[in-house]
Amino acid sequence: MEAAAASSLWGGLNSGIVLSLLAVVWAMLWQALQGLQLQQYFGRHSRRLSRRLASILDPDLTVTVAEYDGGRMRRSDAFKEAKAYLERATREARGGVRHLKAEPDKDPDRLLLSMDDDEEITDEFRGATVTWRACTAPPREDSAPAYFWGRAPRADRRFYRLFFAERHRDLVLGDYLTHVRREGRAVMVKNRQRKLFTNISGDGSWDSDGVWSHVVFEHPKTFATLAMDPDKKKEVMDDLDAFRNGKDYYARVGKAWKRGYLLYGPPGTGKSTMIAAMANHLDYDVYDIELTSVRTNTDLRKLFIETTSKSIIVVEDIDCSLDLTGKRKKKNKKEEDGENKKDGTTTKQQEEDKEKEDEKAGGSKVTLSGVLNFIDGLWSACGGERIIVFTTNHVEKLDPALIRRGRMDKHIEMSYCCVQAFKFLAKVYLDVDDHPRFDAVAALLREVDMTPADVAENLTPKAPGEDADSCLAALVEALEKAKEDALAKKAKGKEEAGSADELDDEE
Ligand SMILES: Nc1ncnc2c1ncn2[C@@H]1O[C@H](COP(=O)(O)OP(=O)(O)OP(=O)(O)O)[C@@H](O)[C@H]1O
Ligand SMILES: [Mg+2]
Numbered sequence: 001m002e003a004a005a006a007s008s009l010w011g012g013l014n015s016g017i018v019l020s021l022l023a024v025v026w027a028m029l030w031q032a033l034q035g036l037q038l039q040q041y042f043g044r045h046s047r048r049l050s051r052r053l054a055s056i057l058d059p060d061l062t063v064t065v066a067e068y069d070g071g072r073m074r075r076s077d078a079f080k081e082a083k084a085y086l087e088r089a090t091r092e093a094r095g096g097v098r099h100l101k102a103e104p105d106k107d108p109d110r111l112l113l114s115m116d117d118d119e120e121i122t123d124e125f126r127g128a129t130v131t132w133r134a135c136t137a138p139p140r141e142d143s144a145p146a147y148f149w150g151r152a153p154r155a156d157r158r159f160y161r162l163f164f165a166e167r168h169r170d171l172v173l174g175d176y177l178t179h180v181r182r183e184g185r186a187v188m189v190k191n192r193q194r195k196l197f198t199n200i201s202g203d204g205s206w207d208s209d210g211v212w213s214h215v216v217f218e219h220p221k222t223f224a225t226l227a228m229d230p231d232k233k234k235e236v237m238d239d240l241d242a243f244r245n246g247k248d249y250y251a252r253v254g255k256a257w258k259r260g261y262l263l264y265g266p267p268g269t270g271k272s273t274m275i276a277a278m279a280n281h282l283d284y285d286v287y288d289i290e291l292t293s294v295r296t297n298t299d300l301r302k303l304f305i306e307t308t309s310k311s312i313i314v315v316e317d318i319d320c321s322l323d324l325t326g327k328r329k330k331k332n333k334k335e336e337d338g339e340n341k342k343d344g345t346t347t348k349q350q351e352e353d354k355e356k357e358d359e360k361a362g363g364s365k366v367t368l369s370g371v372l373n374f375i376d377g378l379w380s381a382c383g384g385e386r387i388i389v390f391t392t393n394h395v396e397k398l399d400p401a402l403i404r405r406g407r408m409d410k411h412i413e414m415s416y417c418c419v420q421a422f423k424f425l426a427k428v429y430l431d432v433d434d435h436p437r438f439d440a441v442a443a444l445l446r447e448v449d450m451t452p453a454d455v456a457e458n459l460t461p462k463a464p465g466e467d468a469d470s471c472l473a474a475l476v477e478a479l480e481k482a483k484e485d486a487l488a489k490k491a492k493g494k495e496e497a498g499s500a501d502e503l504d505d506e507e
Pocket of ligand 2: 272316391
């Protein structure tokens with residue numbers, strides 16, 4: 001027994017000596033390679049190999065920071081923070097990264113550099129040296145179908161792996177990881193660019209960020225250039241400010257920190273413009289959901305969960321994107337089918353047609369209840385500080401359940417251009433406070449409906465010689481034409497009604 005123990009001890013010592021020798025030989029070889037200027041060629045692999053050899057003597061511990069981990073549906077905050085931290089380390093040229101990835105930066109003249117896949121960076125913290133590696137792995141076979149959340153096939157799984165020596169265990173797992181998260185958050189705040197996200201998959205001009213693609217949000221519209229009744233505008237702005245500063249209030253009354261706005265009115269009255277002004281006022285990101293591209297209610301939930309706080313979630317033309325009458329249509333179809341069956345006329349062809357129709361309808365299966373759930377179901381309380389905006393041209397078509405207070409807390413009507421709004425636009429577009437043509441425009445605006453979009457278009461100089469006077473003259477002309485058209489339409493309507501009455505009498 002003793003002999004066996006002695007021999008295994010001897011064997012252990014032997015392998016230790018051999019490994020130490022190997023490390024020394026390798027270090028010498030490395031010096032020689034440097035001398036021969038071959039370092040550039042072997043650089044990355046040699047460094048990694050030396051680290052691996054050293055780690056045999058003092059084995060590395062690892063921490064993995066995955067983008068999506070443990071069945072989480074959201075991108076991990078820790079991953080985002082580590083990414084921001086390592087991007088800064090790469091930019092400051094610490095750790096000698098040789099293979100970099102470049103993305104557009106906030107500053108248009110610069111590029112945001114980060115480690116390429118499988119690249120490593122070293123970092124120092126209170127005398128400890130640690131190494132980060134950027135890794136990717138193919139998606140898990142069992143995790144989801146090839147087409148996922150209505151987007152292109154799933155991307156590879158990304159994660160960072162942190163290597164450090166056993167002797168630095170407490171330091172790294174304690175203070176260092178806290179330091180990385182804190183610093184990463186600070187970098188994120190500093191680099192923050194407002195973004196406009198969409199759930200439609202990228203076409204090259206969009207950067208992918210999980211289930212969303214984004215571009216930098218740079219809409220110039222603010223409340224200062226939005227024409228609407230001044231009292232109404234102030235009310236909206238106060239409401240937004242109260243929401244932004246209402247964290248404690250929402251917590252006290254036990255409500256999720258979110259607010260719904262319904263913007264309704266005819267086309268061209270400034271609904272989309274108002275959303276841009278809201279985003280600029282609050283300094284929030286905008287998530288523009290194209291409901292027709294969302295395949296199921298589950299996908300909608302996933303999209304919602306992936307939004308960040310301080311954001312406006314927009315569904316434009318909600319009446320067009322959601323089949324609010326779906327149930328009724330299905331009922332009618334059933335009735336029709338029932339009648340056919342009664343007649344005994346249901347043929348194989350009809351059944352096939354029905355199947356095909358059902359298959360086609362499978363494009364988007366988002367239902368009204370799915371949307372209601374997304375606005376104020378349990379999931380809507382995930383995260384906070386979110387504004388949900390629906391726009392529509394036909395408020396009367398919307399299901400009352402969708403727009404009741406509590407879901408859509410504030411209903412804002414965007415209407416045709418009033419005299420006040422016109423004067424506001426004249427100041428913004430032509431820089432005039434008063435003009436002899438103002439009275440004519442005001443009189444016409446009281447008689448005829450014109451959208452702010454049309455008024456703004458007429459007030460825009462279109463050639464170098466055009467000034468305030470010619471623009472206002474063009475507006476008066478356009479208003480007169482609109483008035484004539486409206487009168488002609490009215491007369492035609494009356495004529496048709498008259499001839500219909502005559503026909504009734506004859507019958
Ligand atoms: N109230 C307004 N104040 C200033 N500009 C406006 C206003 N309304 C519209 N405009 C101008 O008209 C253009 C069209 O407006 P916008 O896209 O906001 O209309 P909309 O109500 O969203 O229309 P739609 O219902 O067709 O989506 C904008 O580019 C904007 O410059
Ligand atoms: Mg619009």
